[in-house]
Amino acid sequence: MTERADFAATIRGRGTARHGSRLLVVHTRSADPSRTDAWAQHPPRVGLVVSKAVGNAVTRTRVKRRLRAQMSALVDGLPAGTDVVIRANPASATATSAELGAALRRCLRQVLVKEGA
Structure with missing residues (x-):
């Protein structure tokens, strides 16, 4: 994802879910199963938010x-x-990397359970 509107819709829109840990927060938005337009058929999209609070540019x-x-x-x-x-x-x-991966898998699993996916 690259568009601000897509990030905002995923974080604040309808049909969203989130789960967080000490390391990260995962927000998801699922396609509505009743929709048949192109949006519901596109492959999964991923966006990252890493603010300056995390560290300098290298970090x-x-x-x-x-x-x-x-x-x-x-x-x-x-x-x-x-x-x-x-x-x-x-x-x-x-x-x-292992800690980030474990946190990511745990958060994704929880958020997908919340959505019923």
Whole structure:
């Protein structure tokens, strides 16, 4: 995802769910099963939010790279039409890739259960 409106709709819109941990917060928005338009059929999309509170530019880029790598293994398991926004908390700056991956999997599992997916 790259558009501000898509991020806002996923974080604040209707049909959204979220789950957080010490390291990150995962927001999701599912496609409405009754819709047959192109939006409901697109592959899952992922967006990252890593603010300056996480650290300097080098630290933020490292966190983004780690989250992208962890998410690439999980994106195929998401239902079509799902949008995911991952917001990194400041504690993610000192976390290892394994810790970020475990937190991401746990949050995704919880948020998908909330949605009934």
